[in-house]
Amino acid sequence: xxTHKTNQQMSADAPLSIPEIIDKLTPYTGRFPKDALQxxxxxxxxxxxxxxxxxxxxxxxxxxxxxxxxxLHLFAVYLLAQFREKRAYRLLIKLLAFPGEIPDQLFGETIxxxxxxxxxxxxDGDPEPMKRLIEDDGTEEFVRGSLVDAFVVLAHTGQMxxxxxxxxxxxxxxxxxxRTPGQVWNDLACALADLPAPELLDDLQKAYDEDLxxxxxxxxxxxxxxxxxxxxxxxxxxxxxxxxxxxSEMEWWAAFKEPERLPSKPASVAKRSPVAKSxxxxxxxxxxxxxxxGVKIGRNEPCPCGSGKKYKRCCLGKA
Numbered sequence: 001x002x003t004h005k006t007n008q009q010m011s012a013d014a015p016l017s018i019p020e021i022i023d024k025l026t027p028y029t030g031r032f033p034k035d036a037l038q039x040x041x042x043x044x045x046x047x048x049x050x051x052x053x054x055x056x057x058x059x060x061x062x063x064x065x066x067x068x069x070x071x072l073h074l075f076a077v078y079l080l081a082q083f084r085e086k087r088a089y090r091l092l093i094k095l096l097a098f099p100g101e102i103p104d105q106l107f108g109e110t111i112x113x114x115x116x117x118x119x120x121x122x123x124d125g126d127p128e129p130m131k132r133l134i135e136d137d138g139t140e141e142f143v144r145g146s147l148v149d150a151f152v153v154l155a156h157t158g159q160m161x162x163x164x165x166x167x168x169x170x171x172x173x174x175x176x177x178x179r180t181p182g183q184v185w186n187d188l189a190c191a192l193a194d195l196p197a198p199e200l201l202d203d204l205q206k207a208y209d210e211d212l213x214x215x216x217x218x219x220x221x222x223x224x225x226x227x228x229x230x231x232x233x234x235x236x237x238x239x240x241x242x243x244x245x246x247x248s249e250m251e252w253w254a255a256f257k258e259p260e261r262l263p264s265k266p267a268s269v270a271k272r273s274p275v276a277k278s279x280x281x282x283x284x285x286x287x288x289x290x291x292x293x294g295v296k297i298g299r300n301e302p303c304p305c306g307s308g309k310k311y312k313r314c315c316l317g318k319a
Contacts, residue, residue: 015038015039015042015043016035016036016039018043018046018047018050020036020039021036021039021040021043021047021050022050022072024036025037025040025071025072025075025076026070026071026072027069027070027071028069028070028071028255030255030256030258031256032250032251032253032256033075034247034251037075037079037246037247037250038247040079041079041082041246041247044083047079048080048083048085051072051075051076051079051080051085051088052076052080052085052087052088052091054072054073054076055073055076055077055080055088055091055092055095056091057073058073058095058106059091059094059095062095062098062102062106065106066102066105066106067105073095073106074106074107074108074110075246075250076088077092077107077110077118078114078118078243078246078249078250079246080122081117081118081121081122081242081243081246082121082243082244082245082246084121084122084242085122086122086123086124086125087122087124088122089119089122089123089124089129090124090129092118092119092122093129093130093133095107096115096133096139096140096143096147097133097139098140099138099140100140101140102140103140103143104140104142111140111142111143111146112142112145112146114243114249115143115146115147115149115150116146116147116149116150116152116153116240117153117240117241117242117243118243119146119147119150119153120150120153120154120157120159120240120242121242121243123150123154123159125159127151127154127160127168130147130150130151131168133147134147134148134172134176134177134184135172135176135177137178141182141183141184142183144182144183144184144187145183145184145186145187145188146187148169148172148184148187148188148191149187149190149191149240151165151168151169151191152165152191152194152195152240153240153241153242155195155240156237156240156241157240157241157242162195162197165195165197166195166197166199166200169188169191169192169195169197169200170200170203172188173188173200173203173204173206173207174203179210179212180212181211181212181213181214182212185207185212185213185214186213186214186217186218188207189204189207189208189213189217189218189223190218190223192204192223192227193218193222193223193224193226193227194226194236194239194240195227196226196227196228196229197227198224198227198228200227201224201227204220204223204224205220208220
């Protein structure tokens with residue numbers, strides 16, 4: 001693909017073999033395996049079965065991937081999304097359906113930042129698997145919210161009519177979601193504005209009246225203005241684009257940057273895993289593309305308490 005031409009040209013002289021690619025992508029070492037990803041892009045057809053198999057193995061035995069600093073499954077979802085590999089869709093849904101913290105331990109911050117784009121990139125035309133997870137109270141809360149956002153990606157990329165997404169969102173307001181506060185309601189509120197679906201503002205107002213949207217998460221008036229604006233800002237549309245290039249989307253993660261050296265840093269301090277400890281630093285990009293509502297704090301912005309964590313992972317629930 002032309003969008004990956006530069007990366008492919010850079011690796012064209014000496015691409016790694018498939019076993020070498022797998023060996024480099026499997027462990028978390030603290031270094032970004034750019035050469036392995038570029039080589040994988042060049043050998044798309046040959047590497048795809050191996051990437052799919054990594055997702056199958058994670059789905060069969062997630063405990064082998066949780067907390068073991070294994071990265072192949074994470075690199076695989078970005079590469080398969082770039083390849084528009086529809087066979088990855090059901091496997092990803094299966095991984096996201098695991099209860100408790102397993103999805104977060106497998107994918108970390110990818111859930112709240114890039115999952116919607118990845119799902120839109122591997123979508124096989126059947127929305128029912130995503131709908132089942134959204135409507136299941138047992139699904140991890142941030143997974144549910146990102147699945148709601150994935151429908152906006154489908155609409156913005158022409159894979160589903162806006163009206164069909166709006167009708168589905170309406171069904172969520174009218175009984176398919178349990179009417180108790182939760183992250184899925186927060187994301188539904190913002191997704192309605194970003195679709196946009198001004199015809200659902202009355203339903204959204206009722207959700208606010210019932211305190212289903214967490215205080216401080218998004219301002220109703222700001223959402224209403226966005227929903228009525230037919231000409232969406234480019235930054236918002238970019239937020240709901242398909243996955244373009246695994247290298248550019250992953251290489252700048254904080255987990256792949258050398259930490260600042262401290263004079264008395266204990267030798268026993270372990271490397272930060274971007275999977276098990278959710279340390280991918282998306283704050284900079286989040287501030288530029290997250291639909292920030294008035295003076296409210298965006299969920300992906302640094303928490304004002306100074307903890308260094310994202311607001312959603314720190315004081316959002318305490319507001």
